[in-house]
Amino acid sequence: MNFDLPPDTEAMCEALIAFAHRDLGGTDSFVAEDFRRRWMLAGKQGILGATVPEQYGGSGLDAVSAVALMESLGHGTSDTGFGFSVAAHLFACLMPIVEFGTPDQQLRWLPRLTSGELIAAHAITEPEAGSDIFAMRTTAELRGDSYVLNGTKAFTTNAPVADVFVVQAVTGPGGGYFGLTSFIIEAGTPGLHVGPPYDKVGLRGSPTSEVHLADVHVPVDNVLGGPGSGAAVFSGSMKWERTCLFGIYLGAMQRVLDSTIEFADERRQFGSPIGEFQAVSHRIVDMVAGVESARLMLYKAADVLTRGGDGELWSALAKIAVSEAAVQLGLDAIGVRGGLGVTTRGDAETLLRDALPSRIFSGTNDIQKNNIARVLGIGRRPPVRRR
Ligand SMILES: Cc1cc2nc3c(=O)[nH]c(=O)nc-3n(C[C@H](O)[C@H](O)[C@H](O)COP(=O)(O)OP(=O)(O)OC[C@H]3O[C@@H](n4cnc5c(N)ncnc54)[C@H](O)[C@@H]3O)c2cc1C
Numbered sequence: 001m002n003f004d005l006p007p008d009t010e011a012m013c014e015a016l017i018a019f020a021h022r023d024l025g026g027t028d029s030f031v032a033e034d035f036r037r038r039w040m041l042a043g044k045q046g047i048l049g050a051t052v053p054e055q056y057g058g059s060g061l062d063a064v065s066a067v068a069l070m071e072s073l074g075h076g077t078s079d080t081g082f083g084f085s086v087a088a089h090l091f092a093c094l095m096p097i098v099e100f101g102t103p104d105q106q107l108r109w110l111p112r113l114t115s116g117e118l119i120a121a122h123a124i125t126e127p128e129a130g131s132d133i134f135a136m137r138t139t140a141e142l143r144g145d146s147y148v149l150n151g152t153k154a155f156t157t158n159a160p161v162a163d164v165f166v167v168q169a170v171t172g173p174g175g176g177y178f179g180l181t182s183f184i185i186e187a188g189t190p191g192l193h194v195g196p197p198y199d200k201v202g203l204r205g206s207p208t209s210e211v212h213l214a215d216v217h218v219p220v221d222n223v224l225g226g227p228g229s230g231a232a233v234f235s236g237s238m239k240w241e242r243t244c245l246f247g248i249y250l251g252a253m254q255r256v257l258d259s260t261i262e263f264a265d266e267r268r269q270f271g272s273p274i275g276e277f278q279a280v281s282h283r284i285v286d287m288v289a290g291v292e293s294a295r296l297m298l299y300k301a302a303d304v305l306t307r308g309g310d311g312e313l314w315s316a317l318a319k320i321a322v323s324e325a326a327v328q329l330g331l332d333a334i335g336v337r338g339g340l341g342v343t344t345r346g347d348a349e350t351l352l353r354d355a356l357p358s359r360i361f362s363g364t365n366d367i368q369k370n371n372i373a374r375v376l377g378i379g380r381r382p383p384v385r386r387r
Pocket residue numbers: 088121122123124125129130131132154155156157158203208357360361362363364365366367370
């Protein structure tokens with residue numbers, strides 16, 4: 001077991017932290033033109049297609065290197081929302097096209113999605129179907145050589161700027177696992193309307209909105225993965241997202257931990273740096289333990305994914321570990337800063353606000369615990385006989 005990253009991955013991370021610090025800084029709020037400008041830069045830097053095969057303009061990284069790359073992105077820019085948008089694009093949209101797309105679809109979409117020319121969004125959640133995705137009401141009806149889609153999607157990351165949507169809809173009677181189908185839909189297709197961006201507590205640099213579909217005609221050639229394979233496409237995207245996206249939070253946590261240690265050295269009360277008080281130093285030690293435990297768990301999940309294992313258990317465990325550690329680290333970083341911690345737009349309060357949604361997206365932490373219990377067979381074992 002070797003916990004060191006290969007030297008070339010280390011070098012990539014250092015370069016990326018410097019690049020993100022210099023060029024990807026944002027204002028913690030969404031401004032469309034500035035978002036697009038930084039998106040193009042991220043494309044040129046090879047971030048948008050990190051795990052996409054080289055033949056489509058990507059870098060062909062494995063999951064472990066992708067976590068390292070996301071960690072560097074989260075460390076380098078304080079706009080965690082921008083990093084989140086990049087990760088949603090790459091792991092929930094491009095990777096499904098890599099894994100389920102036809103050669104024509106891959107050639108048509110991937111080079112422009114990796115270069116930064118196009119932005120993608122994945123829409124599955126609906127107002128009445130969040131954790132329970134099989135309750136979705138969006139339908140796709142086959143008419144001639146097109147499907148006609150009707151319904152409303154909610155919480156679609158990147159929708160306000162997206163050029164391409166991966167949309168899930170019910171095609172089979174009664175829905176269910178084989179009743180969903182994925183579609184690739186271009187922005188501007190008649191009947192597709194994007195709502196105004198939500199005003200969110202955190203990840204404010206990542207635009208999110210509803211997507212309304214009213215008699216949207218989609219050619220059969222734009223079915224992703226074949227009719228009835230929507231749930232498999234979605235599970236595939238979550239396998240990547242639940243693991244690699246959360247690297248952003250490792251980087252953000254490390255950045256705020258570093259600034260917290262600096263603050264504890266500089267801030268003096270009762271004639272001493274506050275870091276000399278055990279209450280403060282122990283709190284920081286808890287923060288270190290939180291980041292390091294979450295990091296181990298996430299890289300373990302990425303290693304399982306890289307080796308081609310069924311990563312459901314580890315990605316669910318890691319998702320919970322990282323998101324809960326991020327919330328706790330945000331609270332502790334605010335605590336160490338005292339009153340300054342709760343002034344707006346400081347790095348500690350920003351981390352806390354950005355961490356809150358991480359408990360919810362990619363499947364809530366409650367749902368991850370359901371998944372873990374299912375994988376472990378908890379409650380389904382034969383009863384133990386007692387004498
Ligand atoms: C910032 C952000 C970005 C997002 N981006 C996208 C995106 O790009 N595309 C997309 O399709 N969706 C996206 N989502 C939506 C996200 O996937 C859903 O919010 C999430 O799946 C939860 O659904 P819900 O909000 O409807 O909550 P609900 O499912 O209504 O859950 C409400 C509460 O009930 C609990 N609960 C529900 N069912 C169970 C159960 N069986 N057992 C235990 N507890 C349960 C939940 O854990 C939660 O605490 C995003 C969400 C956020 C916050």
